[in-house]
Amino acid sequence: EPEVTQTPSHQVTQMGQxxxxxxxxxxxxxxxxxxxxxxxQKVEFxxxxxxxxxxxxxxxxDDQFSVERPDGSNFTLKIRSTKLEDSAxxxxxxxxxxxxxxxxxxxxxxRLTVL
Amino acid sequence: DQQVKQNSPSLSVQEGRxxxxxxxxxxxxxxxxxxxxxxxxxxxxFLISISSIKDKNEDGRFTVFLNKSAKHLSLHxxxxxxxxxxxxxxxxxxxxxxxxxxxxTGTSLTVIP
Numbered sequence: 001e002p003e004v005t006q007t008p009s010h011q012v013t014q015m016g017q018x019x020x021x022x023x024x025x026x027x028x029x030x031x032x033x034x035x036x037x038x039x040x041q042k043v044e045f046x047x048x049x050x051x052x053x054x055x056x057x058x059x060x061x062d063d064q065f066s067v068e069r070p071d072g073s074n075f076t077l078k079i080r081s082t083k084l085e086d087s088a089x090x091x092x093x094x095x096x097x098x099x100x101x102x103x104x105x106x107x108x109x110x111r112l113t114v115l
Numbered sequence: 116d117q118q119v120k121q122n123s124p125s126l127s128v129q130e131g132r133x134x135x136x137x138x139x140x141x142x143x144x145x146x147x148x149x150x151x152x153x154x155x156x157x158x159x160x161f162l163i164s165i166s167s168i169k170d171k172n173e174d175g176r177f178t179v180f181l182n183k184s185a186k187h188l189s190l191h192x193x194x195x196x197x198x199x200x201x202x203x204x205x206x207x208x209x210x211x212x213x214x215x216x217x218x219x220t221g222t223s224l225t226v227i228p
Contacts, residue, residue: 004158031214042117043159043204043218056215091158103149104206104216106158 002026006092006107013082014115021077021110023092030097032075033104034067036060036088043091049075050097082114118142119207121219129227134192136222138205141186145207145217150179150190153202153221162203163190195226 005024013019025032034046047057047067054067066078075094079086089111093104120139128134136150146167151159165172165179165188172179178191192199205219 006158033214033216035218042220045215045217048214050214056213058215093158103161103164104159105161106151108158109156111156 004107025094029094119219144209
């Protein structure tokens, strides 16, 4: 069964360092997303990406964050200068583009710990 | 602004009985609703969905009910099994106005053998 894969599964970094989280969405999907979940809190939307550009982003997704689809298969989230409050589980998700419905398929998540 | 609310953070049910998980939403533009199940240290997995043109959708042991006038949906699991123990998230999307899926805070279900 096709799945969304994410790397790394866990990354520990020092505050102020740059982090890149990688995702390989399901191959025929057209919409890509990043969500995050701070421990014990809700799953929060960060950004959606379609047709090689950001289609929606939340207030959380400020100038420290960027997304890229460099080669047609990977979808990356970059955090330029990490803060303590960026510690969270980051989930990549994708969905097909046809129609107005269609569920999100999530990866296993990348746990980011900022020290 | 919490547009999707799950007011019960936890629920315990005996094996074999019915589990009912509830979700309320505030945005009348939401027209597609989903339930996800999440185990610790894993990503959410899709369970079942319903569009606003229906009031019920069934898939095996899982049934989702939608009450649009009350802006309320619920997930029924019958019969509940120990393997159903997980956190359940309700999600909603305004399909005509955006791509974002809005998630609730989750309900932790424990099915007691």
